[in-house]
Amino acid sequence: MASPPSSIPLPSLTYFQVHLIFVIPPILLLGYLYGPLFGRRDGIKVGWLMFMATIWTTPWDNWIISHAAWTYPPSSILFKIYHVPVEEHLFFILQPLLVVLVQAVAGVGRGIPFAWRGLPVMEAEGGGGDDKGVGGEAKDEGEGEKDDGPEQENEDEDEDERKKSIPPSLSPTRIRTPPTRTSTSTRLRKTTIQEERIQTLPRRPLAGLFWLGVMTLGGIGLFIPLPILCDIVVHPVTTLTDPRNLGLVARNLKSPLQYQPHPVEDRLFYLSAILIWISPVLALLTALGAKVDLPEDWIAWAVGTGWLWMVDTVAIRAGAWAIDTQGKRTLGWVLWRGLPVEEAVFFAIVSYLLVLSSSLISHLHFLLLLAPPPTGGSVPTPRCPPANPIRHITLLTRLALSPPPIPRQLLVSLESSEATLKAGSKSFSVAKLGWGREMRCGLIAVYGWCRVTDDLIDDDHDEQGEVVSIETKVKVGGSDDEDGGEGEARTLTLKEIGARKQRRLGMMRRFLDLAYDETTARGDFRQLDVFLDTQVPSRAYSAFYLFSRLIVDLVPRRPFDDLLDGYQMDLEFPDKREMLQLTRIGDGVETGDTLWKRISPIQTEADLVLYADRVAGSVADMIIHLTWNVLTSDPVTAGKGWTLSPERQETLGQGRKMGQALQLVNIARDVRSDVEAIGRIYIPMQWFQTRSEGEGKKQIEMLAHRPRDLEGPDAFHAPSYTLRMLRMAEELKSASRDAIADLPYTARAGTRAMVASYFEIGKEVERRGGQVPSLEQGRLRVSKRRRLGAVLWSIWGL
Ligand SMILES: CC(C)=CCC/C(C)=C/C=C/C(C)=C/C=C/C(C)=C/C=C/C=C(C)/C=C/C=C(C)/C=C/C1=C(C)CCCC1(C)C
Structure with a gap:
């Protein structure tokens, strides 16, 4: 219609050429893009859909072709298996791959792979x-x-x-406490x-019935040829009482296997055959609870359908295959030239089925992560489904038959933690694209907790996130958990703040005690929940909750203790006022070595590395444990005492080095602003001490008191420190590069992306000759474009 008939003479194409030009290239492109994230879960999903497509479609297709609803010019095909050309079999397996890839790419930013808001509690x-x-x-x-x-x-x-x-x-009685x-x-x-x-996967009986209804319509269309159907409608009595009319119907119903379509005209044949073939599957899946309800799923459906309509149109116009157009087995209606209505329905409905079953399988994979069914034995069910396809499918089927209900708070916390991270961290929003869904979910839980605890400790900020003046007293709103009083704003002294930080650290340790306690491990959360309710500040609640329900099974306690040790080191720094006094030439620095010790707990390079290991090496440790437990069949668990093979130990050690390297980059960038914002100097004191007499003291004084002076003979000379730190970082990084290759396949892209994104900061510092900005000059930022570039390069080598 849009184009005048036969105005575009297409060269004729063989069936295989159609694949070669229109089906395989988009699959290769999408496969290349999504490849780094294509893991076991995707593999089994695609494999299963290919398998089902083959066994479900092959008999049907043979049957349809034998009744000549469509045909192939002999020159178009390589060979047939029974009635069906081999290229058609190829189509059965390529279409699921295409649709699943489109869906995966469209939904790459999605966390929870199903809509759950509005579901009943x-x-x-x-x-x-x-x-x-x-x-x-x-x-x-x-x-x-x-x-x-x-x-x-x-x-x-x-x-x-x-x-x-x-x-x-x-x-x-608490409930009856008068409302405040x-x-x-x-x-x-x-x-x-x-x-x-x-229940995130509620049964959908009505949807199931709907598709059974469609199946019935298909049956009617198939067994009662259109002319007879019309007669029945126009004059039912004569038609239904005329034995000649009903002979064919009766015979077909009696022996469906010897089914014969109406010899002259059976225009509902093809459409009915499609409906009766596909509706039982749709009825089963929807009854189980499958639903297409995420935007990216509809996008995948629309893109898949549109693309295949295009392919079908081109193929029919180019004579690769032909649909009966005499109106014997089809309605003879077209959407446009080259696309009969039946074909349009076929591709729309098959794409729908593929998206539907794919999202059901993703849903089940996610349930396995959040609520693995108990195995009965003492060994917990691994969060990663088995590599063996049969055991994998069996497990998913079990889950589909009795899907575990999910704590609502788990879903709420996942979403709110992700939102908080997204708002707070540029590198996370870029790097998260490098992680598959299940892994990202664990990362959100781990990162979320690290971030929230860090904020609780480093709480020198007022509501707007501005740094409060340290010379005056710190003003805090009534929002604080321990010191908040009656909700009035009040003032804390520095000492009180220090005490508050120590208390919070204690709270975190007690939380870890409880979270890793045996009773909790047995699934009894009562004690822990009391703690969450009474000891954890509200804004940290989600992160702590998520930790207690997800992390405890996936990551050992040790790296979290390390992190808290790192916080403890932070608390050993003098407060800002004290630091300013200590670093005054004439009183502080000159009077001897103990004063260096009072300025910072980081005296030597080894101290610096230790600090970096505690605050960042620990995070690498957590992430690596996550990858083993979420992505492999060989989990590291509490049951086994969290023991590691020597290879894994090696990987872990290297991974921690990578974490240290990232932290050093961070410290280098913030050398000036850390002093201004929190009064801390992370540069090892030895680096000052070993400078020529007087010079080191002068440098530290300039850094502490005039961090904004960038120029001048006396100004703090940042490059000698930052570049040195970056060199340390480079060394640690190159010592640990191999570790990434030892991680599970689908963990590599995300890790590379994260590392690349961080090291862009280091490169930026180098580009500036080691000079770093002070607070008022604003944080040294790497443009999103450059970060993205680094990430893309690190993942795909683009
Ligand atoms: C057990 C697990 C893992 C989890 C537990 C949960 C559960 C119960 C899930 C169940 C999932 C199920 C049951 C999935 C079923 C998927 C099916 C049947 C896909 C069929 C695809 C059919 C396909 C792709 C057919 C493609 C056919 C094509 C492309 C034919 C094209 C054509 C050509 C080229 C010429 C004109 C004719 C025609 C239209 C036939």
């Missing part, structure tokens, strides 16, 4: 009467979607109240939400 499990009461109330409140966001908004009102309250499991000014709803929600679960 299940009654709280277990618990006595008190719990029930709470559950009921919480349910009503939980329904309001605005409650679901990150917790920040509520925190101010919520803090002071919470610490006085005792959770319902301990005190039935601000926070009843959040308080209730928080203490009860831990019990709420969501």
